[in-house]
Amino acid sequence: MDRWTVSALIALLSLFPSFHLSAQDTSAIDRGVRVGIIYRPGVRPGFVLLPRQGSGLDSARAIIARDLDYSDRFEVITLPGGDSIRLGAPAAATRPGTPPARGQSTTRPGATTTVPSGGGGAQQGATLNYPLFQALGADFALDLTVTSDTLVAALHDIMAGGVRRTIRAKLPAPGQPDFRQATHRIADQLVQAALGTGGIAATRVLFVKDGKVYQIDQDGAEMKLVSASDRQAMSPSWARDGRRFAYMEFQAGRGQLFLQEMASGKRTPVATTGKALDFTPAFSPDGLTLAFSRATEEGTDLYTINVKDNCCLRRLTVGRFSDNLSPTFSPDGQRIAFVSTRPGLPQVYVMAADGTDQQLFAPFDYGVTGSSNAPEWSPDGQSVAFHRDVAGTLQVFVLDVRTRTVRQLTSVGRNEDPTWAPDSRHLAFVSDRSGYRQLWIIDLDTGRIRPLLQQSGARLPAWSPRLPEATSSTP
Amino acid sequence: MKPVSLLFVVGLGAAVVASACKPKAPPEQPAPVANADSAAAAQAEAERLAQAERDRLAREAEERAASQRAADEAAAAARAAEEVRNMVTAMIHFDYDKSNVRGEDAGILDQKVAILQANPELRIRVGGHCDERGSDEYNLALGNRRAQAAKQYLVSHGIDASRIETQSWGEERPAVDGHDEGAWSQNRRDEFEIIGGGDNLRRP
Numbered sequence: 001m002d003r004w005t006v007s008a009l010i011a012l013l014s015l016f017p018s019f020h021l022s023a024q025d026t027s028a029i030d031r032g033v034r035v036g037i038i039y040r041p042g043v044r045p046g047f048v049l050l051p052r053q054g055s056g057l058d059s060a061r062a063i064i065a066r067d068l069d070y071s072d073r074f075e076v077i078t079l080p081g082g083d084s085i086r087l088g089a090p091a092a093a094t095r096p097g098t099p100p101a102r103g104q105s106t107t108r109p110g111a112t113t114t115v116p117s118g119g120g121g122a123q124q125g126a127t128l129n130y131p132l133f134q135a136l137g138a139d140f141a142l143d144l145t146v147t148s149d150t151l152v153a154a155l156h157d158i159m160a161g162g163v164r165r166t167i168r169a170k171l172p173a174p175g176q177p178d179f180r181q182a183t184h185r186i187a188d189q190l191v192q193a194a195l196g197t198g199g200i201a202a203t204r205v206l207f208v209k210d211g212k213v214y215q216i217d218q219d220g221a222e223m224k225l226v227s228a229s230d231r232q233a234m235s236p237s238w239a240r241d242g243r244r245f246a247y248m249e250f251q252a253g254r255g256q257l258f259l260q261e262m263a264s265g266k267r268t269p270v271a272t273t274g275k276a277l278d279f280t281p282a283f284s285p286d287g288l289t290l291a292f293s294r295a296t297e298e299g300t301d302l303y304t305i306n307v308k309d310n311c312c313l314r315r316l317t318v319g320r321f322s323d324n325l326s327p328t329f330s331p332d333g334q335r336i337a338f339v340s341t342r343p344g345l346p347q348v349y350v351m352a353a354d355g356t357d358q359q360l361f362a363p364f365d366y367g368v369t370g371s372s373n374a375p376e377w378s379p380d381g382q383s384v385a386f387h388r389d390v391a392g393t394l395q396v397f398v399l400d401v402r403t404r405t406v407r408q409l410t411s412v413g414r415n416e417d418p419t420w421a422p423d424s425r426h427l428a429f430v431s432d433r434s435g436y437r438q439l440w441i442i443d444l445d446t447g448r449i450r451p452l453l454q455q456s457g458a459r460l461p462a463w464s465p466r467l468p469e470a471t472s473s474t475p
Numbered sequence: 476m477k478p479v480s481l482l483f484v485v486g487l488g489a490a491v492v493a494s495a496c497k498p499k500a501p502p503e504q505p506a507p508v509a510n511a512d513s514a515a516a517a518q519a520e521a522e523r524l525a526q527a528e529r530d531r532l533a534r535e536a537e538e539r540a541a542s543q544r545a546a547d548e549a550a551a552a553a554r555a556a557e558e559v560r561n562m563v564t565a566m567i568h569f570d571y572d573k574s575n576v577r578g579e580d581a582g583i584l585d586q587k588v589a590i591l592q593a594n595p596e597l598r599i600r601v602g603g604h605c606d607e608r609g610s611d612e613y614n615l616a617l618g619n620r621r622a623q624a625a626k627q628y629l630v631s632h633g634i635d636a637s638r639i640e641t642q643s644w645g646e647e648r649p650a651v652d653g654h655d656e657g658a659w660s661q662n663r664r665d666e667f668e669i670i671g672g673g674d675n676l677r678r679p
Binding site: 211232234235250252253254255277279280293295296297299300323325326339341345346371373374387392394416417459460 | 572602608609610611612613615616617619620623626641642643644647
């Protein structure tokens with residue numbers, strides 16, 4: 001009896017370890033070595049692009065500056081225009097805390113910018129007036145230079161007082177087909193070097209407009225027709241390798257699925273489809289399987305087909321009195337989230353990739369919550385974005401996979417068909433907040449929203465993974 | 476009796492000879508005054524011709540009337556066929572996000588049932604459509620449900636399932652352009668199309 005009480009007490013105490021923590025004296029200052037990450041809530045690292053001039057540099061600079069801004073990971077600090085900056089001579093190994101060695105003394109901050117004037121590619125050993133940049137709020141400074149066809153990007157770490165990484169990349173001339181993508185890739189490497197996480201600059205968004213599939217770079221440039229046909233195209237969906245995508249075409253009320261290669265534009269119909277209405281294709285992460293919806297007399301159900309060998313059609317759902325559609329694979333390929341009308345209205349469900357263990361995924365209030373549709377699993381696997389009918393219009397929601405809680409992201413206008421960027425923190429979606437339906441991008445961390453395409457009629461966007469270098473996508 | 480008939484024959488023969496000689500008669504003969512007999516014959520001939528003409532006219536009138544009747548009948552049949560055709564292709568409409576046949580639309584489907592029964596060769600295709608309010612992709616499934624709903628209704632009222640095809644168009648083919656309930660309510664519909672046996676449709 002006593003022993004039971006004691007063990008119960010111990011168990012209780014161990015349940016609340018916070019008692020011990022709250023009893024600790026946190027005011028005492030530890031002396032010695034401190035290792036950790038400085039976290040400043042609400043403050044993003046400052047980023048300065050050093051003024052430079054040179055052939056082909058202006059475009060590259062502008063593209064990289066915009067990419068860094070659109071990454072929503074930095075506070076991009078704009079220095080006064082290049083002409084007003086007096087570039088000082090190379091400073092001799094300045095360090096934080098030491099005054100600028102030979103900076104020109106002027107009263108305006110930023111005017112004493114000390115930049116290596118070498119102009120060549122040898123920026124490795126160059127230093128900056130780090131304390132000044134620190135005073136400007138910069139954590140990183142980027143020095144871009146060009147030698148012949150090579151772009152050299154030196155990323156300075158202001159706090160550490162040195163060059164963290166120098167990226168050299170062959171850059172096609174501005175106007176060349178791959179110029180923008182090559183520049184975007186440099187921006188992504190810079191984000192990687194600064195923060196240790198990949199950027200989203202070298203990505204594209206596929207979407208449907210006037211029944212045709214188009215692509216557009218994530219910065220809104222280079223909109224291009226990808227798949228032209230007399231028939232109505234719908235539901236483009238990327239393969240994980242970024243080299244091809246799947247989509248659906250209407251043929252006299254039937255839905256035919258196609259696979260199309262980005263580089264060659266070559267498209268092939270998916271075998272064993274074509275007689276029914278097949279729609280909403282989705283690649284498995286390994287690219288071997290295509291999951292899709294098929295509408296028949298029995299209703300709409302989910303199927304998978306092996307697209308490598310064009311065989312092995314499998315039916316995953318059997319809903320005689322309900323529709324099952326819009327599959328999306330988890331990034332590990334183990335599960336499929338989908339839409340089912342089994343509760344009456346369409347809601348988001350999940351199952352194992354073989355069709356077993358089907359269960360509700362995104363919670364809803366029966367009879368209160370509106371239809372939920374168009375789920376897409378985030379590349380990091382932690383979230384599923386979808387849209388839900390709220391008071392007669394659609395809003396974008398995000399489901400937390402672990403806690404199975406949902407939060408509403410949008411509230412202005414009608415917002416639908418969200419698609420994840422490869423960084424799992426940006427979503428592209430369709431919104432009529434400006435008066436007509438167009439594509440927008442939202443950053444989930446900062447809530448910042450920007451238009452991707454200011455043309456009406458764009459719909460069903462699909463954000464690419466980080467694109468491989470060979471993807472020139474010229475049909 | 477005999478002599479009389481002989482005389483008559485002779486007289487007749489003389490008359491024949493006389494008439495046979497007629498062409499040889501001098502041309503300065505007085506204006507040809509037909510004798511009573513030939514006048515009567517001409518009269519009879521004219522009478523006959525007039526009668527023939529009257530008959531012809533009557534026949535033609537009759538024919539005209541007949542062809543008119545036939546045309547009228549054909550037109551009536553065509554009108555009936557057109558009417559039947561219109562009844563076959565009459566649309567039904569749905570509530571938002573719903574695929575059940577509305578009570579007021581059951582009559583439209585009942586008409587189709589009767590017509591399908593009266594025209595065993597008739598085959599139709601049902602196309603389900605949605606408004607732009609719903610989700611683009613989900614509307615493909617919903618349009619399929621709506622087409623199936625009409626088909627199920629017809630089949631449950633005795634029509635062979637093989638005579639009815641279904642299609643879903645989602646929200647891709649709106650009947651009315653517009654972004655309000657007025658347009659939406661017209662776009663949430665089933666369209667019916669004749670795909671076989673559509674000639675000479677009979678009224679039920």
